[in-house]
Amino acid sequence: MSLDIDGSEVDVVIAALHPNLTTFLEEWRPILSRYHLIILKDPDMKEELQIPSGFDHQVYTKVDMEKVAGQTSINFSGHSSRYFGYLISCKKYIISIDDDCLPARDDQGFLVDAVAQHVTNLSTPATPFFFNTLYDPYRKGADFVRGYPFSLRNGVECVMSCGLWLNIADYDAPTQAVKPDERNLRYVDAVLTVPVRSMMPVSGINVAFRRDIVGPAFFPALRLAGEGKCRWETMEDIWCGMCAKLVCDHLGLGVKSGLPYVWRGHGVDGGDALESLKKEWEGVKLMEHVVPFFQSVRLPRTAVTAEDCVIKIAGMVREQLGPLDLVFKHAADAMEAWVKLWKAAAPQSQINS
Template identity: 65%
Template sequence: MSQIIIKDDEVDIVIGALQSDLTSFMEEWRTVFSRFHLIIVQDPDLKGELQIPEGFNHNIYKKSDIDKVVGSSSTPISFSGYSCRYFGYLMSRKKYIISIDDDCTPAKDSNGNFIDAISQHIINLTTPATPFFFNTLYDPFVEGADFVRGYPFSLRSGVECGLSCGLWLNLADYDAPTQALKPELRNSRYVDAVLTVPSRTMMPVSGINIGFNTELVGPALVPAFRLGKEGKLRWETVEDIWTGMCVKVVCDHLRLGVKTGLPYVWRKERGDAVESLKKEWEGVKLMEDVVPFFQSLRLSEAAVTAEDCVAEIAASVKERLGASNTMFARAAETMVEWTKLWKRVKAQS
């Protein structure tokens, strides 16, 4: 794989902290994290001071900081639980953001070597994506690969990559019903590959291990859709799934790419799938309406930025889904408020 020179001042690593003691987590990542600036956002419901070892360049944001920036207590935007990571996205001033959750540690490849997840995300984001024609040898820009026979030469320059979705070993991203029925199911298969998700193909996204170009798609990562009984843990939320479909529609419209595959992280156990199923089941059912909506969504030529796209998506959500369920109406309102907040905070910087 070709080497990409990473400028430290272009990257922020965002960490949503749901536990007070981050010592072991930070030490596991020290060789990687110590090269970059960190934004650590404490879950506003978490009490006490965060414990962070020395030797890291970081900023910590707490509930008081969130309240100061967001302002009105009546705002529909919530940064509770892992949604606190979105506040980190909001406060970043860097071109690239890498989001790693606090229950993940560096994974090893099939040769036993530790995976530098940050460098791999940057490689994904700084090499072209190919969403308009599928290359059967995966990413043609990886060293040792190229475009296959029949791939149109007019499409071989690719497009900019807006989002990089990493995977994880051990506890994979199954939903609560699957994990509850198969409690011993674990992901032990390491696949050394990156591919571009085809245009007009929807996909779920998890903020556990992602990287994105803030300048291209930043405001499209919206903390908008929350269930009535939504909890804090991954089995209890569908917010980032909604976010993933929003950002995928934006990328497709703006002719940007989304990659998935490498890098892997190792995901530790957290939460109870059976208990979480009570909170997530509503979202599982709603996806049957949400996915066809996003699949059919087309934006206008007037939408030329991510902010424009989010505004049009919000209007469609309100018109086509809002009347059938108040959660969709709230999501549309939250998306509008998020773009306003994003513009205000970025303008102040």
């Protein structure tokens, strides 16, 4: 990649669900040693984190999360700890990677610099209003195809970059159950812009975004009413991703998908699809109501920032989805609480003082 990346503009957010990060960080050392790391210790973890030397990092714990979140209903446990990193960062670019992912290698065997690729995606325009059949026209060796309107060739600002997984694909529990041995081993060297008004599932395991523009649209919300009933965190980033995509569409901003890949060593529940299905099923059913909702939402012109959009979406969620299940009412409450937290959040440097 030819882009000269300013590391001071990047925070790599790592949700630490395992106490020993030594193997994870040593595998990532050639890449992550150049950037500042925000490591979020799962509030439910009792063990001390083991972190090798040589990394510019800051660890945040349950105490830090409670200090910032106060008495709100925001839940930062488990995978949701990554959202606290989004909240307290003060950098332009957020790169989110979970601690069960290792760097991928491309089809020639070279290590994939996921951070550089994400920043490249976010630093070049997106084309959501007219699809280019050669994918990313701004990449070296590519251009717009015949018939592409010249009036749209400047593109729009890209604010979200959704990376992919090698090995374990991002399947839900029912798909895992019928395809237990399937692996994604095909490296596709491509990036494309997701068209406007097209919803998409987003995984928080390998995603990047412009914090300064759409940061408030990345929040924990859907799991609040489901503790003990369902593992909502497997649906939470899907919910968050659809909210973020809706915000991007409304504000005329771009979203890309494709490179970079990470290598996912195992799925949730250690790859036990039936165990995952028991925990996910309630969420899977509710998502059938969620997708039509997001496909139908149109935000008013008065919503001109990500914060405005999230508040408007929260109101619609409460009104239209709230009667279906209490989890949606709690989700709307959490979205509104998140915007307040976002506006009031202290700079990162002050949290552990």
